[in-house]
Amino acid sequence: MTADDSHPATLPDDARVVVGGALLHEGRLLAARRSAPPQLAGRWELPGGKVEPGETPDAALVRELREELGVETEAVGRIPGAWPIRPGLVLHVWTVRLLRGTPSPLQDHDALRWLTPAEADTVDWLPQDRPAVAAAVHLLAHGSAGG
Numbered sequence: 001m002t003a004d005d006s007h008p009a010t011l012p013d014d015a016r017v018v019v020g021g022a023l024l025h026e027g028r029l030l031a032a033r034r035s036a037p038p039q040l041a042g043r044w045e046l047p048g049g050k051v052e053p054g055e056t057p058d059a060a061l062v063r064e065l066r067e068e069l070g071v072e073t074e075a076v077g078r079i080p081g082a083w084p085i086r087p088g089l090v091l092h093v094w095t096v097r098l099l100r101g102t103p104s105p106l107q108d109h110d111a112l113r114w115l116t117p118a119e120a121d122t123v124d125w126l127p128q129d130r131p132a133v134a135a136a137v138h139l140l141a142h143g144s145a146g147g
């Protein structure tokens with residue numbers, strides 16, 4: 001056995017980042033219901049997706065929200081934390097401001113809901129999204145989120 005054998009097989013820094021957007025607008029948070037794959041369909045998440053190689057997380061978020069929802073947005077700031085999705089994939093979440101357009105479920109989702117803080121627990125969130133959703137709702141409820 002060498003010293004290297006004690007290293008974990010997968011270092012956390014190797015994980016591919018999925019960025020989720022907490023889109024905050026007029027006192028509400030946007031929740032999106034996944035339409036695929038079958039094991040995730042029907043669960044609610046923050047719209048977003050995988051950061052591509054060479055792409056910054058905020059650029060990935062703006063791209064994904066344009067593709068999935070048909071809106072122009074701006075990433076405002078990262079919600080502290082990183083939540084494992086499955087081996088090799090980790091969720092980061094940013095608050096996002098709506099610049100132009102009305103979100104539509106164009107891709108990956110079959111329903112959208114704008115939730116007030118009081119309604120935030122009324123949808124079946126993917127479990128790994130819950131801490132970031134709670135933090136986003138806290139920002140909304142305390143009036144420190146723009147939009």
Ligand SMILES: Nc1nc2c([nH]c(=O)n2[C@H]2C[C@H](O)[C@@H](COP(=O)(O)OP(=O)(O)OP(=O)(O)O)O2)c(=O)[nH]1
Pocket residue numbers: 018019020040045046047048049050051085089091108126128129
């Ligand atoms: N988009 C998004 N994905 C999430 C969230 N929470 C969570 O566990 N996931 C999982 C679901 C998927 O397994 C994975 C993201 O995959 P995706 O299908 O949305 O990403 P993508 O659009 O870049 O997909 P693709 O290029 O591989 O088709 O992360 C979330 O809040 N938003």
